[in-house]
Amino acid sequence: MTGTESTAGRTSIRLQPNGRPRVVVLGGGFGGLAAVRELRKSNADVILVDRCNHHLFQPLLYQVATATLDASDIASPIRTVLRRQQNAVVVLSKATAIDLERQQLMLEGVHEGQAEPMPFDWLVIATGAHHAYFGHDDWAKRAPGLKTLEDAIDIRSRFLLAFENAEVEGDDKCRRAELTFVIVGGGPTGCELAGSMAQCARCSMPRDFRGVDTRTARIVLIQGGDRVLPTFSPKTSARAQRILERLGVEVRLNQHVTDIKEEGVFVGDDFTPARNVFWAAGVQAPSITRTMGIEVDRAGRIPVGGDCAIAGHPNVFAIGDVASATCAKTGRPVPGVAQGAIQTGRHVGRIIAKEIRGKTSDRPAFKYFDKGSLASLGSGRAVADIWGLSVGGRLAWLIWGLVHIMFLVGFRNRISVMVQWSIQAIFHQRGARLIAGEEEVRVKLPELPSNRDHGS
């Protein structure tokens, strides 16, 4: 606003008290959307608050980072997703604090530093998590992580720019470092990034460059544990490692990164010269969880009971990656994957819907149903753990593709992603090879010997 008009007399649009209970859902990811949808028939005002206007399909984010898909293919405006749910209102805003005492969410206000309260009757915290550097926040600049669309576009630009730099780099050692990509973390994101980058360098790019052979790019995957994909079965882990190694990825197990410099990565005394480091290890809940005055775990996650509610606050729930929940059947923690978020979201939505209808019987305890795990490792290759079976190769990739198309939100995105995948499979072309942000383009040009004595 211009600062000239007074705030007096401003009335909230469509957010007036109308006698209906208000459910505020913070975050429009898998968990938040699932909770909102579960409330579609409820006699309540459901307000979804997110600082982004889009729901992001995170499982395919690595494909934006490696230029297969463009941002809009995996994102849908939350408003459009919820357009048919008449009791749902979407508010684009950033939440700064949660006030359990006064039962309100604090939203970033018009004026700098000023917060505006949004009271709630029920609150569902579904912010998700972002990546964490285990106390080494200075690594963030050199080793970007992959959680948002902006992250993906940043990684894509760095990845593509490395080849541009290598193309004109005269010094062999520098060119080597320019073409070395280190990925820290061997979970699904790390493995998928590594596989996709290796394939891009080997299949999509070679013909485009004159001065470098992009197939010589070195992709190093550093994993702290003794196998990649530690949440998968050991057999599938071994299979995934074989697939990655066949693609040319250097898989290093039992190694912990001790420092990340501009010139490369240290694992103890062992130094790997690399100009490009990407971070796929460790997650952390956003700082808003620490504003509630309750105890959170080391990663900032909110401990919840079997009903996914916070102890002592039966009307405040936490779901998905921001919650530290336990499966009532197995006693194991609910994994930080899309399925975990969706299932906790539905669970909470059902509880709220029921209690708004006046049924206040005992709340059921959450049971996680493991539908299986999937990871794609380059086009045409994937691994999967399904119903206790380890599947690999083309069959796994087919399942992976079908499942991801199915779960993508929005008909348009499904069509678009299928088209992009087909084009890549047939022509080995990646559609979204765009380096963003002109300002950052700074290619290191070697001194050129004069060419003027020749020619016309």
Next chain:
Amino acid sequence: MTGTESTAGRTSIRLQPNGRPRVVVLGGGFGGLAAVRELRKSNADVILVDRCNHHLFQPLLYQVATATLDASDIASPIRTVLRRQQNAVVVLSKATAIDLERQQLMLEGVHEGQAEPMPFDWLVIATGAHHAYFGHDDWAKRAPGLKTLEDAIDIRSRFLLAFENAEVEGDDKCRRAELTFVIVGGGPTGCELAGSMAQCARCSMPRDFRGVDTRTARIVLIQGGDRVLPTFSPKTSARAQRILERLGVEVRLNQHVTDIKEEGVFVGDDFTPARNVFWAAGVQAPSITRTMGIEVDRAGRIPVGGDCAIAGHPNVFAIGDVASATCAKTGRPVPGVAQGAIQTGRHVGRIIAKEIRGKTSDRPAFKYFDKGSLASLGSGRAVADIWGLSVGGRLAWLIWGLVHIMFLVGFRNRISVMVQWSIQAIFHQRGARLIAGEEEVRVKLPELPSNRDHGS
């Protein structure tokens, strides 16, 4: 680079002197690419320098700004476009100066403020132009123009954010200003933006919002001249104006914007409250044209002869929007459109190819062949001047669509654009409704009345 290695001993990759003349083309737009392609059979090293890694299909840029297409649909990596032309090398770098005396292009170097020379035997300047504010550079922040992908994404974010702000804005006057979009300039870009924005507000968005009727958005097109599309025939201009007005666009002719404030736009004493102003008036050649020590015109464009070469420098050419060229047949200036760039590019490419082959007969003078003009005004509606005929409505739109698909670079982009258009035509959904840059999201929330007395 890290700054620790020495630059001594660095050799340029693939840019060594090899006895072949070197043609440097600055800019990978329509003109630059046309010139490079014309040299495909030449015994020369062709070096295309651009600060972006992609060729941009500017005629559809407004569709990125209005969320129909995403960035990658209208951009192709220049390397991929030229992958089959073995004598062409692409260098991603920003040119800072042209040294006609020493026959070299100065490129931004490794170290801050240091430039690296790239000698040339032939130079083709094809940088294009950017928008200009007629000396009011302070308007740039408030009224962004549309020339690059970044511009388009910025405009898209502002356009979409306006509706988000309006949705939660409690004050009627503020909401009105938030939903008023002023477009300055009634040329093709201005008209296409206005038509597309009007359609988006009327057809794609209404069902997504609860608090505002997006159909009440006011779109104002301010044109300095006495008709829109002044380069088209008067009949077509009138037709375009009718189409725009039917879409709800307020067309204002013979008006000159005198000031742009955060609160709105001044035309003399007449003030229009508007929070969103977009600039589609006036172009300016980039400042590099002023580094050559030759006289340029008021817009910074380089005056060229009939051969598109600079007077006194027969081996240095300027083409497309950066040149001030004249058609040898009509004596009229070559228009700043894609066709003008492509045709001057080919003309120059042919001259260079011929002279490299040793034929130094008189150079032919450039003749512009007007293939017609097209402008799309919302899905399903367009106007065209073709072979002296004025065409409007669905037929013009069909021609417009076919021509644009045909001229789009790259098979993948053609498919993708057709898919997006079909989806929009059928479902009235725009695929790329993404607000970029979380940091900028700052929605003005009204004070909410408490809702806590009600409900559970």
